[in-house]
Amino acid sequence: MMSDRTTQENTPYLSRRGFLRSTSMGLGATALGALLPRSVASAQEGEPAPRAKRVIFLFMAGAPSQLDLFDHKPGLQKLLGEPLPESISQGQRVTAMTRGREQRIVPSMFGFQPAGKSGVEWSELLPHLSRQADRICVVKSMRTNAINHDPGKTFMCTGSEINGRASMGSWLSYGLGTMNRDLPDFVVLNSAFWTGGKRNVQGLYSRLWGSGYLPSKHQGVAFQTAGDPVLFLSNPKGVDAAVRRRMLDAVGDVNRAHLEKAGDPEIGTTIAQQEMAFRMQSSVPELTDLSGEPKSVLDLYGPEVHKPGSFARNCLLARRMIERDVRFVQLFHRGWDHHSILPKQLPGQCYDVDQPSAALLTDLANRGLLDDTIVVFAGEFGRTVYGQGKLARDDYGRDHHPRCFSAWLAGGGIQGGITYGETDDFSYNVVRDPVEVRDLHATMLHLLGVDHERLTFPFQGLDQKLTGVEEARVVKGILA
């Protein structure tokens, strides 16, 4: 071991690695950030060829029931009220709501039909989506670690149950850079209302679209459903565009003079960002102004599209953003947490999302955008085969279930008209081709041309990744 003396010796020194680290950590903190390569990963050799450029993530907050929507288990019909076999539950961790109660099976009361040329089975609750069956890959073998909403959503959105990690969209903004100089890279659209019940609803948290340890310019910009779509976008009363322009000209003049004198290139960044803000004052209203959309397109999305804040309106907005090369659009739709009276509430939720998300696929395809846009539809976990609430064939609820759930994907690089993975007869355990949340993330990144192992950021002594520390795999079986 070294003596004290040598540990005290320290000549000023900047190692190459230290320099790289200091500059990448300071990304955005200085104008030097602007000089760094836009894409940290794509320049590397050995990266996958990109199949898509953008993502729309339809997040079903509250966790929809895979048993009633995607994972058809006709064998359960004769098991109503039977206890769940111990061989299936295997001492599974449960929620506070189920603990100490008997786990009795309740089958779905909704019918399933084969759809499209591919014949994939779709629930009667999703008629519009079932007509898109040949475009869609349904993954039936999703798995997560979390059993409660908050950690579950955080896990799906950031790859970790721990708060403070970077979200999917911010990783893409950081890793792939911007394609549009007038709009943010990552936009979040929250449904202002939903049909399926207000009783069991969870809050959302801005951390779900936060940038965590990544520079905050990569965080999601949540569009508001009322007032300014982007906070503080509009000029206040008494200020019009001409006044704003004149005021900004003066600000620019003074800032430029100041840059000349003070020397700090950061002042140049400030000038550029003020000009971008001014451009956003016209580009964002243009984006959210639907008056130019033909009736045929509006009709495609259904009647709810006329209500600001509806999921349908947000789907149409998402398409308009994708058209303008926003990198990542994430929609949040709440109201899926059906612990009771599921048969009454689930149809309403499906009414909210079925036609609009089907319309989104059609609309994107009609414009040639679906080829390089990935659309993902997922909640934070699944729901149990055993019931909660009343245990009648047409009145039941389901508890949280992390061991399996269903998600679907469509668009750039995804093979349509297939299902992937399989669960047991109770839709309780995955029996074939499990897909962990990190695998879903790795696959999304792969389609965007990014090796998930190489998209990293140093924080807390680790090279942090969206896919976390456990090994993630690209789900090759769903790729076109």
Place this chain on the structure above:
Amino acid sequence: MDRSRLAKSEAVPRRFLLALGFTAVLAPLLFDAAAMAAAGHKSEDPDRVDFNRDVRPVLAEHCFACHGPDAADRKADLRLDIATGDDGAYRERSGAAAIKPGSLEDSEVWYRVTTEFEEELMPPPGAHGEPLDAEELDVIRRWIVGGAAYQDHWAFVPPRDREVPHAADPTWGQGPIDSLVLAGLQAEGVAPAPRADRRTLIRRATLDITGLPPTRDEVRAFLADEGPGAYGRLVDRLLAKPQYGEHMARFWLDLVRFADTNGVHHDHFRDLSPYRDWVIRAFNDGLPYDRFATEQLAGDLLPDPTTDQLTASGFHRLHLIIDGGTMLPEESLSRNVIDRVSSFGTAFMGMTLQCAVCHDHKYDPIRQKDFFQLYAFFNNLDGAPETGRRSGADFVRGLQPPYVRFPTEEQSARLAELTKQIEQAKSKLAAFEKGHAEREPLDAEIKGLQRERNGVETGVHAVMVMKERAEPRPAFVFERGAYDQLGEPVERDTPAFLPPLVKDDEGAAPTRLDLARWVVAPENPLTARVAVNRFWQQFFGVGLVKTSEDFGTRGEWPRHLDLLDHLAVSFRESGWDVKALVRRIVTSETYQQSSVAPPEAFERDPENRRLARGARFRLDAEIIRDQVLATSGLLSQEMFGKSVKPPQPAGVWKAVTLPDSYPRIFAPDVGEDIRRRSVYTFWKRAMPPPQMTILNAPGRESCVARRERTNTPLQALLLMNEEEYLKAARHLAMEGLEHGPKEAGARVDWLYETITARLPGASVRESLLAAAGDLEAMYGKDPTLALELCAGLELGGAFEAPEVAAWTMVTSAIHNLDVTRTRD
């Protein structure tokens, strides 16, 4: 360096030697080589390899994940982070050592990182990271050849204050800070920047010490004080202001994730404002940092704790907490305690303890067991791990037991009286059978009395505190971090790589108070360093160790270790006097340098790590808002109390709240409360005030030791369009029109000086004056627009709306200038 060439010329002969059994002969050389290496360190050889500075980062990046402190993931029973011991790098196994000091040929590591054979190459190609590059190989080569000496990680060795040479330049500061900084600059052949001009200095010092800009009068007074020591007197005045404590507290509140809601699920209101007020008072009263730490960690365990000490222990209640009936209570308990231990690690140790929840730390010598030994200190709260019922006085006033009440005499008397009346009414009620006509009025009376008692109780000042259960909860290692997979039982203790814990009572189990004393013990190598580094960061924008949240082996090597250690030792020896430390920092010549520099200087050293100029960085969100209010004369002087809600755009909470969230709807306060300093702003964790987060304020869900500073269009929109900020601009413009100079050019100067403490140069004055003229003409042509901007103002005939509107926009323009939003 060409890898393949190396592999051929140096690694292959080693194999040859091994085959001939020559290694045994070479082994005795080990100690000689180490001695030679130590001797080599005496010279100031530029090629000198320093283990901590040069080698450890390379090994940490490429090797420690499998050959480091984490026992579970360790491959081949080999550690490269330590030299000796059964797993150490020097130990011979099967006739070979991983590292053979002085000999590349006999060091298996060297072969493994240079070999052409892919199956033997380290790190294994593929998932385990990148191979070493030429520069890293060169470091390893020189290190092994030079004797492969190991060092303890710098931050785990106690700081030593070495004798500081006097600065070579008599015109420069002679104190240790300046001497050490100057020595560093001279070694690089760089001269320090001249001292900043006096307007810059007063603005810089006032913003840095109080979080507020100087007033025009303060600027004038400072300029007029031409006597020696004027700057020192200014600093003393600033340190004595109560605004100093408000400003210093803000950084601490980020660090301990202080907020006004629970942060999970419904995200209900929770009131820890007495803790916030205690932090402010602690800074203002000059509470020594060791007591500041001790009272937060164990104020409840001090003998006869004062109200303040109990309030300070609210530190342990700042974690996120979930609503009852959602999770399993034992899971909630474990989450709370892990949160508590992690904040303890970040705030007081500068260590990422949370990395050792699921497994041994990958890079630092913190075993998973160490984490849970610390966990055992914090898992004994005498209270529920989830929130209680959503009704009653506690719910309304945001309290969760345990808490301490401080009723006034009047409140106590009234509560006793009401309790008595309720009991009397209840006993009367009991006398009547069910269905009796007398029961109904009595029921109503009881309900009324209970309501009144709740009302009085709601008004009682109360503080959430830490309190130990009588019977300590046992603690266990969680297998793979899962709360329901209990492993080995553990006792309270501190990590072995740090000085041992000293118990107050040798016979008993250690207490949190013992832990607090361990934290502030002079032997603890981390506490003082971590603290002074954070204070330094406040005044220079970046710490001497940039990773102020991580002093572990993956944290940054300090740019000025000698300076950091000097500050740490002298801070401790001063009796942990924070004000004295701040005074030393801001009165140094290093701090007072001008930040003006040629663009090349910013490119060469963008974050000013060399300290060859004054620091220049964008102001924090709170300062930007407070500055707008203060310079407009609108800032409330009121201190302390419940958090307040200045207006924010409508509907911001709507996206995140639930039908039963409390509060659900954002209802802005009115009057003076919306003009309070930002440290008093209500912080909803699910959606903190956008005026703050847009400018990089953290969500206060986890501990943040340093904020980042970005520069985004959303920030530009905020500063242009925030309505309260514009109202403040209008207020100041009216003030300028009514009481400022009559001549327009002089009025520009007046506004500019009021906001920035500077005077505009001729060209700046010209630009703003031209804008004033153009804007007045524009508003003159569109009087409706001007009237809209003046809505609610009593112009009283003295001023025309276009003039007021134009000068409002000029004032707003000054608010938006880089010089205004930057501290330079």
